[in-house]
Amino acid sequence: MTEPSAREEIMEATYDALCDRGYSELTARAIADRTTKSKSHLFYHYDSLDDLVVDFIDYLLERFDDWVETTRERPPVERLTAFTDWFLYGPGDDEQVSFHTAMLELRAQAPYNDRYRERLRDGDRRLRAVVEEILEAGIESGQLREHDPERTAALLIAAFDGARVRQLTTGRDAYPAQVREAVVADLLADLVAEGVSLDVEGSDGDA
């Protein structure tokens, strides 16, 4: 809809504005102030702030797809632990807590906003497809025993999301690590075929 460099600049400014102000204080001015352009320039590219936010959700999903591509050549169990760490810890930079806090506010509006909900459903579909694909590859390669990948993917994504939400809403920072340990030590240990080792330490070998 809009040329890549203009969109990229607006999307990065939206990310920064969300980190700085949260979702309820997000305004077109706050976004424009973080670009080299004016507020009217924003409305040249987007009909409304709501349109911009919907495109921002798409932008996040594209970044997720890019990340998934970088993991495609790795063995299934290693990919699964990389996905687990990506979901539970993300890039681990300082901005991350503010960003997830803002995204939780945005998501809390989805029950009232059909377009947000539709985009988030699309994101859920893509997340689940990736996890199912990894689990299926694990079964095919013999790394994982036979099981129902659709059901396991739903459980893993719900558990990772719940851990992040509860970390933010209760301030219990140990949640992601506890859920990671439970998933790796109990759930995956039960799924993994005899003799296949799990990387329990949390390093995905890229560092």
Place this chain on the structure above:
Amino acid sequence: MTEPSAREEIMEATYDALCDRGYSELTARAIADRTTKSKSHLFYHYDSLDDLVVDFIDYLLERFDDWVETTRERPPVERLTAFTDWFLYGPGDDEQVSFHTAMLELRAQAPYNDRYRERLRDGDRRLRAVVEEILEAGIESGQLREHDPERTAALLIAAFDGARVRQLTTGRDAYPAQVREAVVADLLADLVAEGVSLDVEGSDGDA
């Protein structure tokens, strides 16, 4: 702080106002309009709307404690499936989706509100204590094999919460049922001792 009947009336009105208007539209007037008393009566009992909301979170936790008491005499595995259904489906009445939608908005404010966060952390502590107690009783009675109840409790609560949050934010109503199936058919099936049957059908036998 306030006599039981006055508090009960205000708490029920707060529940109704949250269901009708969501959290962002919650006002003292909306609550007072759902009681037999005036708005000034609310501020006789509470210093601010924020104080009232904090007491409302406590009120929900007391209701949770009451519900837990009703399950105390049941065998551990049956209690665990009852807890699973309570968390994933609740009483199942019509108001429930509106109420959980409002609570998600309220929770999304917790990262900005120390008192909400503190109360939600207390709630998390109580939820986890109940699940750990059930798992420990299961190990002691021989219904469950040896495992780490603290870790399993964190995983279960994160998964149940994530399923509810994703149901609301993506509109995928199948989430709770899929997570329930994964927990019962995979996670609990792996924890349960030989010869102990799991109630997979979702009825807790009280109906």
